[in-house]
Amino acid sequence: MIKSLILISRAYALPMSFFSWLAAFAYGVSKSGNIIYGLIAFVGIALVHLGMNMFDDYIDYKNLKKTDENGKKILINAQKGKCEFLLNGKITEIQLLFLTLVCFFWAFLIGIFFVIKTGFPVLIIMGLTALFGLIYPIAGKFRLCEILLGLIYGPLLFLGVDYVMTGLVGWNVLLICVPTMIMTLNLLYTDTMLDYELDKSEGKKTVANLFDFQNTGLFVQKILLIFGYLSIIPIFIKTENVWLFLTYITIPFALNLINSMKLFIQDKTTLPKRTILDGLMENWDTILEEGSAGFMMRMYQARNLMVYFSIVYAGALILTN
Numbered sequence: 001m002i003k004s005l006i007l008i009s010r011a012y013a014l015p016m017s018f019f020s021w022l023a024a025f026a027y028g029v030s031k032s033g034n035i036i037y038g039l040i041a042f043v044g045i046a047l048v049h050l051g052m053n054m055f056d057d058y059i060d061y062k063n064l065k066k067t068d069e070n071g072k073k074i075l076i077n078a079q080k081g082k083c084e085f086l087l088n089g090k091i092t093e094i095q096l097l098f099l100t101l102v103c104f105f106w107a108f109l110i111g112i113f114f115v116i117k118t119g120f121p122v123l124i125i126m127g128l129t130a131l132f133g134l135i136y137p138i139a140g141k142f143r144l145c146e147i148l149l150g151l152i153y154g155p156l157l158f159l160g161v162d163y164v165m166t167g168l169v170g171w172n173v174l175l176i177c178v179p180t181m182i183m184t185l186n187l188l189y190t191d192t193m194l195d196y197e198l199d200k201s202e203g204k205k206t207v208a209n210l211f212d213f214q215n216t217g218l219f220v221q222k223i224l225l226i227f228g229y230l231s232i233i234p235i236f237i238k239t240e241n242v243w244l245f246l247t248y249i250t251i252p253f254a255l256n257l258i259n260s261m262k263l264f265i266q267d268k269t270t271l272p273k274r275t276i277l278d279g280l281m282e283n284w285d286t287i288l289e290e291g292s293a294g295f296m297m298r299m300y301q302a303r304n305l306m307v308y309f310s311i312v313y314a315g316a317l318i319l320t321n
Contacts, residue, residue: 008085008099010053015303016184017049018042019310020153023180024161026314027173033165037114041161044110051103052133058096059137061086104130114164121169125160132156140204149188154181175235179247179313182228183306189224190302193217193261194295214265221261225254228309243316250309253277257301268294279304 006012025038061083085091111126132148139145158177162170192199192208196217200209208217229251232244256277263272271293274281281300287293 009050017045019307020157020180020184021045022314023310024158026317027176028162028165030318030320031166037164041164044107047103047107051100054096054100056137057083118164118167121163125156129156143205146207150185153184178231179228180310183309186224187302187306239320241320243319246316247309247312253305260298260301
């Protein structure tokens, strides 16, 4: 039952929320913020994330063709395994929508708790997050996916966590949020780079497929990562926290990802030799058998880069004076 819920809600993607939250939480701790409120905030963030995952699947299942030319039930123009539980009948559309609403309902109750305990600004942050989350499934028609996720996992998340922990609207978090926001965006951008042809075929517009050539998209990814590491400098100037530069120890992981993406563009079937810079890749043998190793290796590399960077960054923020 639990395993099924994890797969249906795509709970395995929660590290994207957890490690973004971790940096905001660490910054709140550095300012003697309310730790309990920070932890409760993560529960709300996780519920919203899970709800958004299921709502996105619900919309895709509604809109995408669901049988191939042989009559086999499969979501055409979607990644392998997309909406699998709907396709094999283990869950109905109504049940999926119910689970989605349950997640949103409990997240809403947590939000109301914070409104009562800390004040009205939480309601504004909740409203904007809900708005962006609800329009995300159609954002691909307008090339807004990256912008919306950047706003959700950057300013909104950091402002919200910082406010419930400290009771103050700390505008400094708009600077503090930039490094992990970029690493999260890089994870999404890696996904859209890998889905370049798939997204084009279903008419989904992303920053990655804005370009006629994937090598141009790869150049943009390089710039994105460079900017992520450079964004540490103004934060150091603001906080005088030299520990922030420890995040630069993750640069080899970023270079490894770029080299791996370059190989993927040249030949999608060739896998680079695994090294310590790839990080943890769970269920790798199963992935090799399923034939999705080319895609999953790069996603793991991008995810692990975000995780390692966020851990080091969060540790450094705790030491902020």
